[in-house]
Amino acid sequence: MTEEVCVGDAGCTQNFQGGTLAWHPSIGVTVTYYLPGEYQRVINKRCPLSPIDYVPSDMVNVGGHPLRYQAALGFWQLADAATTTGVPVTVISGFRSYATQATLYNSYVAMYGQERADTISARAGFSEHQSGLAVDIGNPGGACGLQDCFAQTAAGQFAANRAHEFGFIVRYPAGMSYWTGYA
Known part of the structure; x- marks a missing residue:
């Protein structure tokens, strides 16, 4: 739904139809769903x-x-x-x-x-x-x-x-x- 957005050393995020992918150099990738579990x-x-x-x-x-x-x-x-x-x-x-x-x-x-x-x-x-x-x-x-x-x-x-x-x-x-x- 959006382009990838990166903020310096804070990592990057991108919004998709079902949720958000985020990447941080010290954490790695996390996924957040808009309707968790549904x-x-x-x-x-x-x-x-x-x-x-x-x-x-x-x-x-x-x-x-x-x-x-x-x-x-x-x-x-x-x-x-x-x-x-x-x-x-x-x-x-x-x-x-x-x-x-x-x-x-x-x-x-x-x-x-x-x-x-x-x-x-x-x-x-x-x-x-x-x-x-x-x-x-x-x-x-x-x-x-x-x-x-x-x-x-x-x-x-x-x-x-x-x-x-x-x-x-x-x-x-x-x-x-x-x-x-x-x-």
């Missing part, structure tokens, strides 16, 4: 939500699935852009409560064992879905929903190429399980 959370196998049973307060209904308002706006924009290009997109899954995620994870443990379950599902409190900011998408026909082949569908290709324009990423791309911890 949208910059890291949630993964090592970083749980806090509190562990966190429930967002600003959710809205998107096709029968709750999402935080900011994520819903992004999804609606993504869906409109996809539809404009002839690619319909639908929500398969949005917010999941701690209890719902625990039930889902435990069902995978019962079906596949814990080791395999840990590669396909997050434990309760460690799921991005519990933040209300994650959304699983599919195509209205349901072909390949939540499967590897979704990447080859028009909706999957649209998401891979343009999701970032609407505030989303493809979180678990093929071949990256060594990094993400999930298939």
Whole structure:
């Protein structure tokens, strides 16, 4: 949002859309977010939500699935852009409560064992879905929903190429399980 500003030996700062980066010779780099903790959370196998049973307060209904308002706006924009290009997109899954995620994870443990379950599902409190900011998408026909082949569908290709324009990423791309911890 601004050019880098340096003041003698006091260091430099630069404002970005989500916060400020500052550098000082004796401290190094510090990051300050404008909305601390709201949208910059890291949630993964090592970083749980806090509190562990966190429930967002600003959710809205998107096709029968709750999402935080900011994520819903992004999804609606993504869906409109996809539809404009002839690619319909639908929500398969949005917010999941701690209890719902625990039930889902435990069902995978019962079906596949814990080791395999840990590669396909997050434990309760460690799921991005519990933040209300994650959304699983599919195509209205349901072909390949939540499967590897979704990447080859028009909706999957649209998401891979343009999701970032609407505030989303493809979180678990093929071949990256060594990094993400999930298939």
